[in-house]
Amino acid sequence: MSFYIASSPHAHQRRTTQHIMLWVLLALIPGLAAQCYFFGWGPLLQITVAVTVALITEAVILIVREKPLRATLGDFSAVVTAVLLAISIPPLAPWWVIVIGTLFSIGIVKHVYGGIGQNVFNPAMAGYVLLLISFPVQMTSWMPPSTLATFELNFIDSLWLFFTQYTSEGYSLEQVRLIELTQSLDAIVMATPLDEIKTQLSQGYTLTEIKRSDVFSGIAGTGWLWVNLGYLVGGLLLLYKRIIQWHIPVALLASLAFFAALGSLFAADQLPGVSLHLLSGGAMLAAFFIATDPVSAATSNRGKLVYAALIGMLIYIIRTWGGYPDAIAFAVLLANMCVPVIDYYTRPRAYGHGGKAL
């Protein structure tokens, strides 16, 4: 009888990049379903185009760089980038918006820096920022939640809007976005809840007045509440499966909540409170899916806490005083830039080295 002797670790778990990425995609489903329920077919169309473009771009670049095609294409990392970008942008933004964004994300942000595992910046968010500063109009044209919309958009209409910017009957995106408010006779163009707050606050309304609008229901924006809860569920699934660690989501949400609470303590009627900040924009998506990107985030556990808390703070600062209504992408990119410094100062102490001098 012979013993097979190997050194530790003895308990293995097969976990490849492919596994992780597939779980991430799976965990996106609840949030995505909520998004489709409230905002129509748009997200699915965006995802289809984004994934196609991402895979083609990735393949072409891999061939040019003479890298193995199958291993990298099959790990779904490009697909995750594409999906994250596609669900971040307005559901019925024209098709060329997502095409340009995906090309930039994969071609420039990912591959110019050296491909998977090498990118300094989060590819999806860098693509989002490129789109936001290049096409501000398209990138802020969010659809109203279907419960408020005056137009019932079926699949064909969504398809027409996506490719031509007009429905088959000739209504433009602007017209489709109109909603009728119960308390006024005017129809308004739908803005996202955070957008709405920003505009109305600048016109001198108080938060209590603003929140009476139909755009808000209860504690957060109509529809957005459920989208965020969906991503929260998906995120918890990832935590449970240990695809991600708790450090980044908890630190991000805690820091955002802390600053939001601080803000409402000082100016309850001018600064949106904790629930609005956590449940109205893309906070949950950012906390569980975007900031947790293992490549561009900090490495050590302590570093992750600092990194995520920084993102939370930046989100609050940019949302409150910045020019753009939502701030996830800018906050994540700025924190990405700080990662080398964070990593430098949070290096774990190797056993037997450093520590307190005796």
Added chain:
Amino acid sequence: MSNVNEYKTLTANGLWENNPALVQLLGLCPLLAVTGTVTNGLGLGIATLLVLMGSNITVSLVRDWVPNEIRIPVFVIVIATFVTLIELLMNAFTYGLYTALGIFIPLIVTNCAIIGRAEAYASKNPWHKAGFDGFVMGLGFALVLVLLGGLREIIGQGTLFDGADLLLGPWAASLRMELIQFDYPLLVAILPPGAFIGLGLIIAVKNGIDLQRKRRAAKQPIAKAQRARVTSQ
């Protein structure tokens, strides 16, 4: 004979091998800030070229009388003089471009390419060579400015030579070309990030061409297995 060779080397260095913008990465501030259009790039390129030639010749002429210890202040004063000259000339003759380029004309003083050439070449060589070096270096810089300006203008506006009349007089207004009609231009190309990304891509293309040429010259794969140094010896 050796003189001709020297001029050849100078030309190759200025335009390609040691291009101030693509290899030395000097003068990035004006390079990135004003290359929104071809016209702006060309205007600033010509201004820099003239300053570079003037300063190189002057520095070379006075090099025997300038003590080594105070050479840098002297260079700076010489450069500042030429920049002031250029600024006043542009104010007089190309006022539109003068306002478009704004602070970046006086900022030519701080362009490291100019003081770099004064220090590295002009202060050690006769005036005619120094003048020629200034000319090709300036030309290399100007070409990159124009190339980057052209790329950014096409992507960001769909035009070429927009506002050329500001630089060249009223007749040049007809130079303006509408290449692509964008409903929604890619604004980022006009904004500062576009300059960084564009310059990066141009440098990448240049390095790619160099690599190809080296491979062809070597006629054999250059990527030989190299011994990695694993221990500190």
